[in-house]
Amino acid sequence: MSVQTEINLSQVVVRQSQKWQQLALGLLCMASISSPQYVWTLLTKPLLARLDVHLPVLQVTFSLLIIFQTFLSPLQGKLIDRFGAQRFIGIGTLLTGASWIGAAYSQSIWSLYLLYGVVGGLGTGIVYIGVVxxxxxxxxxxxxxxxxxxxxxxxxxxxxxxxxIANSLASHGLTQTLVEFGVGFALVGWFASRGLRPAPNTDPIPSATLTTGRHYTPSKMLKHPLFWLLFFxxxxxxxxxLMVTSQLAGFASEVGVSQVVIWGMAALPLAxxxxxLTNGLTRPLFGWVSDRIGRENTMFVAFALEAAAMTLWLTFRHDPxxxxxxxxxxxxxxxEIFSLxxxxxxxxxxxxxxxSNYGWLYMSQGVGSILGGPLAALLYQTSHGWVPVFSVAIxxxxxxxxxxxxxxxxxRKRFLQH
Structure with missing residues (x-):
């Protein structure tokens, strides 16, 4: 074996090791910013008691979080592409932690909008777009x-x-919970971001699913109708x-299962x-499947699965x-939409x-937040039931x-062929 071949093999081994390390660090950064969205439903009850507002007014906070996480993502993506991921992702993790610390001391709905919604949305958006x-x-x-x-x-x-967080809210209250976990989120995310490195400039190996030699700028991509189909x-x-994510606690309480004990735990925290767990597992699972059977085929299977499961969920909603x-x-x-x-x-x-390109597509998550948050709550209040809300989702x-x-x-097949 020649010296040059040995050097090339050594470089390949190092690169393989590096990419898995980058994947692990990216996963940690993502984990540090997940709670503001996915634990929001636990915070609504104590926040309603503190601020004395109605649920649709409070749910605007959740919408602001998603809107600022998504609608500024094209700018955030452009900055990350230009100046590098490490610096901006680190800033994003600190902003996310700071949003919880600031929200801990919010005494008005407007300060909550600013701190939890705007600051938190900016922080989580930078990290999400940068890591993907x-x-x-x-x-x-x-x-x-x-x-x-x-x-x-x-x-x-x-x-x-x-x-x-649920236990801390019950034993220590809203303020201490938000402060302690906000500090923890910032520290974990910041230290993980320090190890991020730019990927080597290598062209992908040609295959049936990957484009080669075709790199659209955002401005060119936005002119193609295929992008807008993906956006829609x-x-x-x-x-x-997001209809389900933002309204889960209210749905469980309305159907009378939130405090029912199953396997020694209350039904809502257990659910x-x-x-x-399933929301996390489905992303690499269906992503891996799509690498093998195609993106669109996987979309059909996954989206039809959600429609069927949601129909059964609504039908048997009173069974804990x-x-x-x-x-x-x-x-x-x-x-899995966030991998597919x-x-x-x-x-x-x-x-x-x-x-940068995904920053534009990720704005569609902001569109979903407007419809899935306060409008879903208003639809429930108007109809006095969950059937219309879930029917729209299905x-x-x-x-x-x-x-x-x-x-x-x-x-897309025609597009790739030509």
Missing amino acids: GQVMRWFPQQRGFAAGMVAAGYGMGAIITTLP MMACMSTSG MSLDR LLFIVLSGVVFLGWG FPATLTDTFGSQHAT GLDILTALLAVVILKPW
Whole structure:
């Protein structure tokens, strides 16, 4: 074996080791910012008592969090592409922790909007966009899996914190809980971000699903109708999922299962823990599946699964055990959008501007937050029931599943061929 061959093999081994290290650090960064969204439903009751406002008014905070996490992501992605991920992701983790510390002392709804919603949204958005773009470059042949793994950190990170936060709220109150966990989020995320490094400039190996030699800038991508189809589809799925995420506690309380004890635990915290697990597992799972059977085929299976599970969930909502199990299946069919859509986008429009491009697509999550948060609460108040709310969510799931195989699949195939 020649010296040059040995050097090349050594470089390959080092690069393989580095990419898995980057994936692990990205996952930690994601886990440190997951609680502001996924534990929000636990905070609504103490915040309503403190601020003396109605639920739709309070839910604007949740919408602001998602809006500022998503609608500024194109700018955040452009800055990260230009100046590097490490610095900006570190800043994002500190902003996320600071948002909880500031919210701990909020005595008005407006200060909560600013601190929890705006500051928290900015912080989580920087980290999310930066980490996804980072791993898309490090894993050109496993984009679905890699995007799913770091997205799992965002979905599953709250598994670690859901029960401790619930217990802390009961024993120590709102202020101390937000301060202690805010400090913890900032420290974990900051130290993990220090190890992030830029990916080597390598072109992906040609395959049936990856584009090569085709790197669209955001301005060129935005002119193509195929991007807007992906945007619409992700907005539909975001709306459906966020309807459930933001209203889960109210739904459980209304149907009388939130405090029912199952296996020694109250049904609501147990359901939320299972939801975090399935919401995290589905991202690398369906991402890995999509690397093998295709993005659109996987979308159809996953979105149809959520529609079926949500229908059964609504039908058997008064059974505590089925409530818990089916809520987990619902999240199993939803969380994979955060691996399937970025992988599909980068496959289609190239990896050179992956962070900036995904920043534009990620805005669809903000559209979903507007519909899935306060409007879902208003729909419930108007109709005095959960059937209309869930019917809308189920309809969106079915529509998006059909769009994936009927419209997106043949259209993207023609696009890649030409």
